[in-house]
Amino acid sequence: MIDYVSVIKRYYKEDTPLWDILLHHSRQVAGRALSICDRHPEWQLDRQFIEAASMLHDIGITRCDAPGIACFGTEPYIRHGLLGGEMLRQLPLEPAITEPFARICERHTGAGITTDEIRLQHLPLPERDLQPETLAEQLVCYADKFYSKSHLEREKTIDEAARSLRKFGEEGVVRFLRWAALFEDYQAPSGAQQ
Numbered sequence: 249m250i251d252y253v254s255v256i257k258r259y260y261k262e263d264t265p266l267w268d269i270l271l272h273h274s275r276q277v278a279g280r281a282l283s284i285c286d287r288h289p290e291w292q293l294d295r296q297f298i299e300a301a302s303m304l305h306d307i308g309i310t311r312c313d314a315p316g317i318a319c320f321g322t323e324p325y326i327r328h329g330l331l332g333g334e335m336l337r338q339l340p341l342e343p344a345i346t347e348p349f350a351r352i353c354e355r356h357t358g359a360g361i362t363t364d365e366i367r368l369q370h371l372p373l374p375e376r377d378l379q380p381e382t383l384a385e386q387l388v389c390y391a392d393k394f395y396s397k398s399h400l401e402r403e404k405t406i407d408e409a410a411r412s413l414r415k416f417g418e419e420g421v422v423r424f425l426r427w428a429a430l431f432e433d434y435q436a437p438s439g440a441q442q
Contacts, residue, residue, distance in 0.1 A: 278302035308332030
């Protein structure tokens, strides 16, 4: 298992605005993901892995240009997942340990991003499928959609989170609402698009 605190300290300076934003947001995501794990023991998800993955999913933001959340890197923000995956793969650990965490980093943006979405929207990403596949990848991606790093005090409702995904296209909204039904027994209001 990865010691996520050591990994965060490797790339982030403690007691800085970015440190505070990353930890606050990541703890929110971990809290929701772990709560869902607790409600679904039949899935036998590894709580320790879910917690660490939630805490590391945004590790790449430090290399992005997003001054509104104290990120002063050079990369477009949409690349933060790929950057995080690269950072985790560079750790002096066995790939069998780092790869599941790197995949969560890469696949949590939006509700996952398809090759077609990358191509059609001319996104600065490699043309490959970046959708969450495993249940753990889907869970962390889902939990992340409720919390913004620019409004740490707020938790979105399922409907608000779905609306915020529309900018990435309807396909992501449909995926997200499917996860809401799976993870939280959510039922869209009648007449709502699924």
